[in-house]
Amino acid sequence: MNLSIIGPGNVGLSLGKAFAAKGQPVLFGANDPAKYEAAVASVTGAQLATVAQAIEASDIVILAVPYAAAVDIAASRADWGGRILVDLTNPLAPGLAGLTIGTTTSGAEEIAKRARNARLVKAFNTTGVENMLNPHYAAGNVMMPVAGDDADARSKVIALATLLGLDAFDFGPLAGARFLEPLAMTWIYMAFKLGRGRDFGFGLLARR
Ligand SMILES: NC(=O)c1ccc[n+]([C@@H]2O[C@H](COP(=O)([O-])OP(=O)(O)OC[C@H]3O[C@@H](n4cnc5c(N)ncnc54)[C@H](OP(=O)(O)O)[C@@H]3O)[C@@H](O)[C@H]2O)c1
Numbered sequence: 001m002n003l004s005i006i007g008p009g010n011v012g013l014s015l016g017k018a019f020a021a022k023g024q025p026v027l028f029g030a031n032d033p034a035k036y037e038a039a040v041a042s043v044t045g046a047q048l049a050t051v052a053q054a055i056e057a058s059d060i061v062i063l064a065v066p067y068a069a070a071v072d073i074a075a076s077r078a079d080w081g082g083r084i085l086v087d088l089t090n091p092l093a094p095g096l097a098g099l100t101i102g103t104t105t106s107g108a109e110e111i112a113k114r115a116r117n118a119r120l121v122k123a124f125n126t127t128g129v130e131n132m133l134n135p136h137y138a139a140g141n142v143m144m145p146v147a148g149d150d151a152d153a154r155s156k157v158i159a160l161a162t163l164l165g166l167d168a169f170d171f172g173p174l175a176g177a178r179f180l181e182p183l184a185m186t187w188i189y190m191a192f193k194l195g196r197g198r199d200f201g202f203g204l205l206a207r208r
Contacts, residue, residue, distance in 0.1 A: 001024070001059055001060060001156070002027070002057055002058045002059045002060070003019065003024060003025070003026050003027070003058060003059070003060045003062070003160075004026065004027040004028065004029055004054040004055065004057065004058035004060070004061050004062070005026050005027075005028050005029070005054075005061075005062045005064050006028075006029040006030075006051055006054060006055070006061060006062065006063050006064060006065055006073060007029075007030070007063065007064040007065035007069070008028040008030055008036045008039055008040055008048070008064075009064060009065070010129055011064045011088065011124075011129045011132070012028065012062075012064035012065075013039055013040075013042075013043060014129045014130075014132060014133050015062065015064065015124065015129075015132055015164075016028065016040075016043045016046050017042075017043050017044075017133065018132055018133050018164050019160075019163070019164070020043050020044040020045055020046060021044075022163045022164065024160070024163060025045040025046065025047075026043065026045075026046050026047075027046070027047045027048075027049060027054050027057055027058060028040050028043075028046060028047070028048045028049070028054065029049055029050060029051040029052075029053065029054025029055060029061075030048065030049075030050070030051065031050075031051060033048045033049060033050060036048060051073065055077065055080075055083070058083065059083060059084065060083070060084040060086065060156065060157070060160070061083055061084070061085050061086065062086040062088060062124070063085065063086065063087055063088065063089060063111075064088060065089065066089065067089040067090065067091040067092065067100075067107050070087060070089045070107075070111050071110060071111055071114060074111045074112075074114040074115035074118070075114040075115075077115075077116065078116065079116055079117050080115055080116060080117045080118030081117060082117060082118070082119060083118055083119065084118070084119045084121060084150075084153040084156060084157065085111070085115050085118040085119065085120050085121070086121050086122075086123055086124065086157055087107065087108045087111050087120060087121070087122050087123075087125070087177075088122075088123060088124035088125045089107055089111075089125065090107065090125050090181050090184045090185065090188075091107035091110075091181065092185075092188075096188055096189075096192055096193070098185060099181055099182065099185050101181070102178060102181060102182060103178060104178075105178065106122070106174075106175070106177035106178040106180075106181050107177070107181055108120060108122040108147070108174055108177035108180075108181070109174055109175065109177060109178075112149075112174060119148065119149075119150040119152075119153035120148060120149070120153075120174055121146060121147065121148035121150075121153050121154055121157045121174075122145075122146070122147040122148065122171075122174060122176070122177040122180055123144060123145070123146040123147070123157050123160075123161060124144065124161070125180060125181065125184045126143075126144065126145060126180055126183045126184045126187060126202065127142050127144070127184075127187055127201045127202065128187065128191065128198045128201070130198055130199065131166075131201040132164060132166070134165075135164060135165045135166045135167070135201065136165060137201065137203070139203060140167065140203045140204075141165055141166060141167040141203065142166055142167060142201030142202065142203060143166070143167045143168075143169055143201070143202055143203050143204045144161040144166035144167060144168050144169065145168075145169045145171035145176070145180055145183070146158050146161060146168055146169065146170060146171055147171040147172060147173065147174050147175075147176035147177050147180060148173070148174050149173050149174045154170060155170075158170060167203065167204060169204060183202070187201075187202065
């Protein structure tokens, strides 16, 4: 599986390291690859290219950029050729004051509208990056809901989340992102506004 991550920032590099540790190599796409040469060199087996080159070379593309940039990247191609496009962004208001989109649509659905012939999947947005690197707690693993309209695309992203040790949960169609983005905001609110810090995650308690 050819996997690229657009945006070798905080989340992109961390996810790249987590995938590399599990034997899944990553190709990073950056606006200015030279800026990220040293950072990407720290990720085992990773390669670096322009955004367009990375997308072209990949079956699965993770957008690890701010929400507005994800919208622009989605719209930048005439045809995504059926690629799986993973949206981990949250449409955050300045100062983490809340979400700028919601209830009747979601950031993911807005990206999907612009990503012609892509199979959009929402995932990796509901928890902090530390939990993607290490999702294991004494009580269990951090839950990772995965939403998307294409069942095959959803199952491939569920497999990626599971590879990282996350407790992947099939969240059904993409419209479920209307609930996942507020769930991310709940984590952000607890972590930063209520001062809980970043060392916690949401898990699923299931009665046997
Ligand atoms: N931090 C978390 O724990 C967390 C958890 C879940 C989801 N998220 C989401 O993850 C996304 C990334 O967050 P982050 O903390 O990794 O931010 P970050 O450290 O600022 O990294 C953002 C990356 O996106 C790149 N970028 C920005 N605009 C771009 C464009 N138009 N085209 C290509 N690349 C572009 C930046 O490159 P340049 O520097 O060259 O602009 C940078 O590499 C956000 O949407 C955030 O909401 C974050």
